Amino acid sequence: MNSxxxxxDSVQLGELKLQNRFVVAPxxxxxxxxxxxxxNDVMKEYYTQRASFGLIITECSQVSKLSDVFYWSGGIYSKEQALGWKKVVDSVHEKGGLIMLQIWHCGRSxxxxxxxxxxxxxxxxxAINYKSRATGEDYPVPHELTIEEIKEVVQQFKQGAIYAKEAGxxxxxxxxxxxxxxxxxxxxxxxKRTDIYGGSPENRSRFCLEVIDALAEVFxxxxxxxxxxxxxxxxxxxxSDPVGLLSYLLPELDKRNLAFVEFKRHGALENRAVVYPDRKTPQEQMPDFFRIIRKLYKGNIIANDNLSIEEAQELVQEEVAQACSFGYKSINNPxxxxxxxxxxxxxxxxxxxxxFxxxxxxxTDYPFHNQE
Ligand SMILES: Cc1cc2nc3c(=O)[nH]c(=O)nc-3n(C[C@H](O)[C@H](O)[C@H](O)COP(=O)(O)O)c2cc1C
Incomplete structure (x- = not known):
């Protein structure tokens, strides 16, 4: 369908009214x-520079010390971190921008x-089957969460959302x-779990949906x-069957009327993937990625990964996506x-x-057009 x-153009995504459909990818x-x-202040300046985007999604923000891969990443598990974020948020708001926190737990990585x-x-x-970029060492075999521990992690996400709300x-x-x-x-x-968190698409989606519900209790x-x-x-x-998983997960998300789901297709970040001869390629699994998604999900879609402006425009015009997020292009074009x-x-x-x-x-030193 062409529109x-x-x-x-501005767009309403849930309760968020975006002034345009350009989104800063996390x-x-x-x-x-x-x-x-x-x-800190340099982050405040960086995010504020991008306030002309319809929406900024922040870097991933960890819910605990153990949930982090990187050094120097802005966390969301202490009052002081929330206050640091508040300065960022207030400054983006002063320039008329919208900003969402990306909340994160890294698990085995x-x-x-x-x-x-x-x-x-x-x-x-x-374990992840290659060496860690952060340490240069093999990844250790992770601890398999008990059901009680899963509930604790859900609560960590909820506490992070409470701090994010306090930050504005x-x-x-x-x-x-x-x-x-x-x-x-x-x-x-x-x-590979055999309890209610593993096996069928329904069981594998359970943790994701529990965290979504916990975040929505706050926001x-x-x-x-x-x-x-x-x-x-x-x-x-x-x-082994992403369309099978999505055929359960996306209707469940539709029932919840989220602001949007942001879909990242297979792209440039995959260069470090281990090649397994018995596995299908992403292109074999989902050849026309966004159009398959559009059929499975009724709610608002933000499309991402290696989009040219022309392709992004096409996706919006055809109403395949309501908005598009840009990673690299938002780094060097504030x-x-x-x-x-x-x-x-x-x-x-x-x-x-x-x-990094x-x-x-x-x-923060990438030029605005009028500075070139
Ligand atoms: C430097 C860098 C950092 C990234 N950090 C995150 C992140 O914190 N959270 C996330 O979901 N994706 C992250 N990504 C993925 C990007 O959001 C995006 O999906 C990717 O860059 C592809 O989009 P693009 O082609 O428009 O850049 C990162 C990518 C890059 C290059």
Whole structure:
């Protein structure tokens, strides 16, 4: 179906009214304070620079010390972290922007140097089958969560949502993508449980839906969202039947009337995937990714991964997606929506060496159009 909708039109996603359909994709940039994981002034400036996007989704924010892979990531498990985020949020609001927190637990991909001798946690005792980027070492075999421990993790997410609400965020997005804890439960390559949290798509979706419901108790469903990457391979992930999983999960999400689901298709991050000869490729599993999703999900869709402006425009016009999120393009174009609207050239220079370094270099020094 073709419509006259464009990326520049406003859109209502649940209770969020976006001024346009450009979304800053969640991007870990490791600029918070190292030991406290408190968001700071350079982060405030970075996010505020992007207030002309219809919506900013923050970097993934960990719900506990054990739930983190990276150093210098802004956490959401202490009052001080919430206060740090509040400065970011207030500043984005002053510029008329909307900002959601991406809430996260990394599960089996935890950085062992941050675990203080503890084992990472996961649905099943299956390690990631390559070396950790953070430590250069093998990933340890994770501890299989008991049902009681699963409930505790759900509560950690809820407490994180309470802090996020105190910080004034406009909503909350659960990170269910890229092979972290929620994704580890969803997919059958990492979830071999035989209890109510494993086996059928219904059982594998249970943890995700319990966390969504816990977040919505704090924010309401109209300000709660989920990100998933059902065919992604990053962090050694696989599901033998992603369409089967989605055929259960997405109608369940539809019942809840979320603000949106952000779908990340198989893309550039997958370069480090282990190749298993017996596994189907993502393209074999879901050839026309977004159009398959559109048939399975009635609610609002944010599309992501390696989208050109033209493809994003097409998805919005055909109402396959209500909005599109941009990762790399939002790093080097803080004013991306204005550049596209006015026909100004996009900045193509991206410094990969400063993606995960600290301080303003390669973070807040990308030029606005009028500074070029
Ligand atoms: C530096 C960097 C950090 C990222 N951090 C996150 C993150 O914190 N949470 C998340 O869900 N995805 C994260 N991603 C994935 C991006 O949100 C996005 O899916 C990916 O960059 C593909 O979109 P793009 O082609 O528009 O950049 C990250 C990607 C990059 C390059």
């Amino acid at each position: 006259t909708k464009t990326l520049h 991007l870990t940039r490791q600029r918070a304070d190292k030991d406290s994981f408190i968001p 935890a950085n062992i140097s941050q675990l203080g001798g503890k084992q990472p946690i996961a649905p099943s005792p299956i 965020f406009d909503g909350i997005e659960l990170h269910g993508a890229n092979g972290y804890l929620v994704d580890q439960f969803l997919r059958d390559g990492s979830n 309401g469903y109209g300000r709660t969202a989920l990100r998933i990457s059902p065919t992604g391979r990053f962090n050694d992930m696989y599901d 004013d991306l929506p204005l550049r596209v609207k006015n026909g100004w050239k996009l900045n193509e220079n991206l410094d990969r060496d400063t993606l 370094t600290q301080g303003p270099k390669g973070y």
